[in-house]
Amino acid sequence: MAYRLITQVVLIGTRVLGRSFAEAYKQAAASSAYQRAQAQSGNGTTGRASLSSGMTLDEACKILNVKPPQKGEANMEEVMERFKRLFDNNDPKKGGSFYLQSKILRARERIEAEVRPHMEKAEQEAEVKEGWNPKLYKDKK
Structure with a gap:
């Protein structure tokens, strides 16, 4: 049984x-x-960036209070200034929150990930336009 x-x-x-x-x-x-x-x-997120950080571009812009990049162009000086100010204000040693600090860091990384390919492409186009100038170093004897 x-x-x-x-x-x-x-x-x-x-x-x-x-x-x-x-x-x-x-x-x-x-x-x-x-x-x-x-x-x-194509709703403002690229597969690589949103999967790695888990944050959408819209959310990142809201956290740092900046405008979303238009066609890959963003005011990175403003992004960095807001990042530094918010990151320092939320320092755990000053009574801030580590969680908020990490969200601010991820927001900056997400915006950089969105802008980086466009910046690299612009740099390559500028290099092609100027021509390639290798730096030559002469050995001292």
């Missing part, structure tokens, strides 16, 4: 675990598909 009870408990437990794992997998797949769709829709 006891073996029947144990067998039933094992079978029911196995079914419950199997269903819960299947449901968790479905939710993970749906979440992943949603994340990919958001990254591809």
Whole structure:
């Protein structure tokens, strides 16, 4: 009689675990598909940056209180000034919050990640326009 009870408990437990794992997998797949769709829709987030920091460009701009980059152009001096001021004001040694400091840091990194490819492209175009001038060093004897 006891073996029947144990067998039933094992079978029911196995079914419950199997269903819960299947449901968790479905939710993970749906979440992943949603994340990919958001990254591809072009709503201001690039796949690489939003997946690595977990923060959208809009959220980052709201945290630092700056305008979103237009066509990859942003006032990085203003971003850095706001970052430094907010980061220093939230120093835990001065009674601030480490959590807020980390959010401010992630916001700056997110904006930089959005602007960086455009800045690199502009630098390459400027280099092509000027021509390549390698720095030559002469050995001293």
